[in-house]
Amino acid sequence: MEMNHSRIKETNRKKIIKLLLEKNEITKLDISRKLDISITTVSTNITELKNDGIVEDVGSLESTGGRKAIAIKLNENCRYSIGVALTPKHIKISLVNLKKNIIENIRIRHKNDGIENIIVLLSENIEMIINKYNLTSENLLGLGISLQGTVDFKTGRVKYCYLLGIKDFGLKEKFEYLNVPIYVDNEANLSAYYEFLNRKDELKNLLYISITDGLGLGIIINGKIYRGDNNSSGEMGHIKITINGKKCKCGARGCLEAYTSMNSLIENYNEVSCCKVSDIDEFEEKYIQKDEIAEKTLNKYLKILGLGISNLIMILDPNTIMLGGDINNLLKDKIDMLIKYIYKDNLFTDENSCAINVASFKESYLLGAAMMPIEEFLEIK
Ligand SMILES: [Zn+2]
Known part of the structure; x- marks a missing residue:
């Protein structure tokens, strides 16, 4: 009984905090109505939350009856x-x-x-x-x-x-x-997880391909991170795409990551270009300047990345894939080309069945x- 009571109390408290996070200012009465909790319970909780420094009064709001009701707000730096x-x-x-x-x-x-x-x-x-x-x-x-x-x-x-x-x-x-x-x-x-939280009202599942020094995959199924039975799910970077291929940093050969990490893009460019670039910003600069080698290198890169994503779609049939990481700007510019590569020779799904987006933030x-x-x-x- 005691346990049950304290759990209900905790639940009410969290519901109130969540509502306060959504609203800038709100009255106790509105909290009571919106959450269907008695005004007495709301008042008790608000007093406790004030004592904990979580909420504070914000003067008064005009209520519908013309009388002034005290509004409260969340102290966001609490x-x-x-x-x-x-x-x-x-x-x-x-x-x-x-x-x-x-x-x-x-x-x-x-x-x-x-x-x-x-x-x-x-x-x-x-x-x-x-x-x-x-x-x-x-x-x-x-x-x-x-x-x-x-x-x-x-x-x-x-x-x-x-x-x-x-x-x-x-x-x-x-x-x-x-x-x-x-x-x-x-x-x-x-x-x-971060991208999912931003879209959790519209999505249940989400795949996030992270392109940085490596290539990783985050899998959200029914709102939860899917980790696999040994915490090793999403090692998409180490799916082999060719036998006896390029050496990967993991030690194996032919891994997708060896061809599609941010570093591999830079390496591929430097292999053929006479003027070397030292990081992705410099590569981007070359691309913006319409450097032909940069354009060709990126095109080849997208073909292989597209192949990897196509394989992923074959296995999981997702409805949303987000791409993000260090090469976001390039991906945004070339998203149509990438989508074309992804759905090339794919009899089972097409671009209407899965949205492919580039994340707006590089460090999600x-x-x-x-x-x-x-x-x-x-x-x-
Ligand atoms: Zn590898």
Whole structure:
């Protein structure tokens, strides 16, 4: 009985917070009507939420009867979440508030000289944010960490991340001293999660292909990240597309990633062009300047990427695929060509059966990591 009562109480509290997140200002009476909770219960909850610093009064609103009713609003900076992304060159950190607004963005270049060194650098910067914003285990909802590897989500152990040289490493435990929930997940999963949260009213399923230093796939089925039985689902980058093909960073040959990562695009260009480019921005520059080799390289690249996506569609018959990561601008420009390649020689589906979109934000994984603690906080269990 006691358990049941406290669960109902918790559910009401979360329903009220969720409603307050949607509305800017609202009266107790409107909360009561919208959520079908008695005004007494609403009042009790609001008093508690005020005591916890989660809501505050905002003067008065004209109510329909002409009398003035006190409106309340969410204090959006009452809770925070930290998202972290570990990539082969950078540590990226975002501090977001309960309304999912970005409060601070930090990007630090690292030498990729071992995970322990990266952790030291990350911890120093987290410490800096904690001090700057007076974060405590009360107002910090948690820390989400994204990386390009295979992660056991439950234990927070990284099984394998060759881009950072990690094998069987307990990443979560390194941050348990913060005394807040820690979530470690794969980059493509978190990107898929973030894009799904933005469209959850219209979609049930979503596939997100993440093109960065590698190529990953995040799979959302019925609103949940599908991880597979061994946390290894979505290793689309290591599907073999040819026998004895190009060597992949995973050690095998002929992997899709060896032909479709951002790096492979740059490498392919540099192999044939006399003037080399050192990063994707420089490649983009060449493409904008109508450099013929850039155009040809991109065309060849899209053909292989299209083949990979076509294979994915054959297996899962999705209704929405999002592409995102470091080459978004190029993909946006060439989306029609890519779609043509995807549906070439495909008898079973066509472009009307699956929408292929390019994400508007390049670092969805970073915000996905920050969303994990917030969604967990808001989730009605
Ligand atoms: Zn591979």
